[in-house]
Amino acid sequence: MPTYQEFRQFCKNDHLGRAMLADPARAKVREAVMAGASDALARAAMRWRVGNAYYSFLREVYTVVELRFRGVELQVHPLADALFRVDCWTENTAVSLHVENAKYRNGPSQGRKIPTGRLLADLQPPIDFKDIALKPASVFGSVHLPVSAQLDDTAAALSRGR
Known part of the structure; x- marks a missing residue:
């Protein structure tokens, strides 16, 4: 897997990386600046969002690989x-991975993001939910x-659920 820095270089230097990611990101930064944000703040916000998304992707891949290594058959x-x-x-x-954040998601009821268990509560037949919460x-x-x-702990819990 590329590091975040290698990913940024791909977005900056590769034609496909620029077309798919860098150019649309720059357009959104320009849009934010036109709406009144400072250029520095808009660029920092975009960098933060892209970095969070990239690290979230790496965290999910790592978690799936590690749980599979522990013998859990997972679908993605x-x-x-x-x-x-x-x-x-x-x-x-269903397994959900998240970093605790009071504004975004912290436990089953705090934050603006609806937990998976509530989102899919009416599913028939019902399923179980396992959260992996990181500080x-x-x-x-x-x-x-x-x-x-x-x-x-997650692998053990998922294995018991079979």
């Missing part, structure tokens, strides 16, 4: 993530991953 699909906030699932359990990162510019104990 980008639409399950985008539409239902399900990062992966087993036969009857906020303490280092800027480094991917924030679940620790081995969290992955071990």
Whole structure:
């Protein structure tokens, strides 16, 4: 997997990277500046959002690989993530990974993001839900991953659910 810095270089130097990512991001920054934001603030906000999305992707891939390594058979699909906030699932359990944040998501009821369990509560037949909650990162510019104990506990819980 490329580092975030390598990913940024791809977006900057590769024709496809510019067309898919860098050019649309620059257009949104210009739009924010035209709406009154400072250029520095708009660029920093875009960098923050892109970095968060990239590190989130790395965190999800790492988690799935580690859980599979622990013997858990998992399924993954980008639409399950985008539409239902399900990062992966087993036969009857949806798994969601998130970093706790009081404004975004912190436990089952705090924050603006609806937890997966509430979002899919009426699903028939019903399924179980497993959250992997990470405390906020303490280092800027480094991917924030679940620790081995969290992955071990999650693998054990998912294996019991079979």
